[in-house]
Amino acid sequence: MIWNQWYAILDSKEVKKNKLLGVKRLGERLVIWRNGDGTLTCLADKCAHRGAALCRGKLAGKEVECPFHGLRYDATGKCTVIPSRGASVPVPENFKVKAYPVREHLGFIWMWWGDERKTYPDIKFFQNIDDKFSYETHACPWSMHYSRCVENQLDAPHVPFVHPDTIGRGHATIIDGPYVETGDGEIKFYPEMRKEDGTPSKLPKEMERPDTRMYLHFIFPNVWENNIIDKLKVVAYFVPVDEENSVVYVRGYQKFVTIPGLRWLVNKISNRLNQKILHQDKAVVETQLPKKTNLNMKENLFPADSPIIAYRKMRHELQGQNPSEKQGN
Template identity: 45%
Template sequence: MIKNQWYAILPSKEVKAHKIVAVKRMGLDLCLFRNDDGDVGCLVDQCSHRGAAISKGIHHGNCVACPFHGIRFDKDGKTVLVPANGKVAKAEERFNVTSYLAKEAHDMIYLWYGDKEKATEQLPFFDDLIKEGTVYSEMSDCWNAHYSRCIENQLDVVHVPFVHYNTIGRGNKTVVNGPALEVKDKFLVLSANNSVDEGQEPIKASELAINPHMNLRFMFPNVWQNYISDHIRVVIFFVPVDDEHTIFYIRFYTDQFKMKTLNQLTAFVGRYMNRIIERQDKRVVETQRPKASTLISGEHLLRGDSPIIMYRKIRDTLKKEADET
């Protein structure tokens, strides 16, 4: 994982009022809950007293209580009450548990993975999706794959006519022109421009430009968008469970029609298509070894893999920068 980054980890709807939710993210066992103001708390799911899972406990307004001995913690992990010592006793700091910063935006919960004092305000998302009339459908699936492999698959323009030969890759366009690629800070944009092999030389990336109306976009550390058209987008949050598993939260956004019901119907159909295409990818990516990708590897990459190479370079740089600080 890359430290000191905001990772999308869970749709907001999964953490309901007065409930405690247990999840594994970034290799960490976590529990999430909402306080009386609706703010999300994220704690390590292990009581500091005798090691029981806090998520099995009871929600108490602004706090959660361990199921074993009732010790209560607020959303910052601070001890509020140790029942065995009585209400008159001052809560001891030694019982505090580790907490993580959590924020919500765009119906998604983000976790700051790193030093709290270095947390930034900006959350990774595509702001052009925030407009009146836009609706989305959502599906999820867990892959037996490292999240870096999952992301690279969505930046891979070479695999489309093979893995998706009967869906989005129909037409046998195996020659990869470019692809055109732009990099802005922690933001990648690329355009696929494959063609049928008729004996021609592939067009060089330097001779191509990004198609503003149809492209792929990625924001570090784990948010991707397929800009299918000005009115249809697919967004994927690649959520790391641990070093070997990743949950995909896939959304189909549309504002194609003036009537909301028609947009909702389109999004519903889009969800079904997303599942078909996603399962085609999953079958192959889960077989990749080693599990995680690295900048320096024994893989023999192609010219058409330039987006993947750039992803690896930026990821490697971000990891080194975080480790140095």
């Protein structure tokens, strides 16, 4: 994984008040909960005593109690009591678990994966989405490293083949360009698709920035937006579970229907369609080998893969900033 980043890890709805949730994210077992006041705590889910899962324990106020021998941990991961020693005995410093900084933004939970800091950078999300949008989310586990999930959404030429009865209707197989913009941990590209007409596709370098509002936008490390129109977006969150597994969350955001009942219906219908499209992708992506991508790998790419090439280059550069013990992930 890329170090020193905020990773989208969970839909806000998945973490309930006063209830422990055990999940695996970025290869780590985590326990996460929401206190009565809505604040979140996220700790490594492995007791510092003898490794039991804290998520199987219980909450005692704002602390989690291990189910095995009752050690309690506060929000900083510090053990506050060892019952077998007695509450009056101070707990040694080494009885602690890692606490992960977590934040919430527009109905999603982000976790900081990186060095501890006094202050953390802001979460980078799409500026054109605000709390005026309503949404419905579909979450789906994919048995694939998250890099493959990301690349699937940077891939225009698959659309007529994988989605012939949904977004790929019309069999527009030629991809001109696409025009790709990169910078500051972001990739934007403008897919231009047309039917086979006997002429070759234009190369990315022959393209000018199209005069269109429709574009696809990826922000490192793991969020993507299909910017359909001002009031309608589809966002995918590619959540890393471990080296071979991810959860892909797809969320349709809209603000053109505001009447409550109708809004609910429109969001449900769009969610059904997003779900169908995502499952069409999953069926093919889960067959790809290897399960994880890298800059230098034995694949033969063509010009329409240029957003994927941009992604691999940028990811490689960002991984280069990982501390040495984090290299290679």
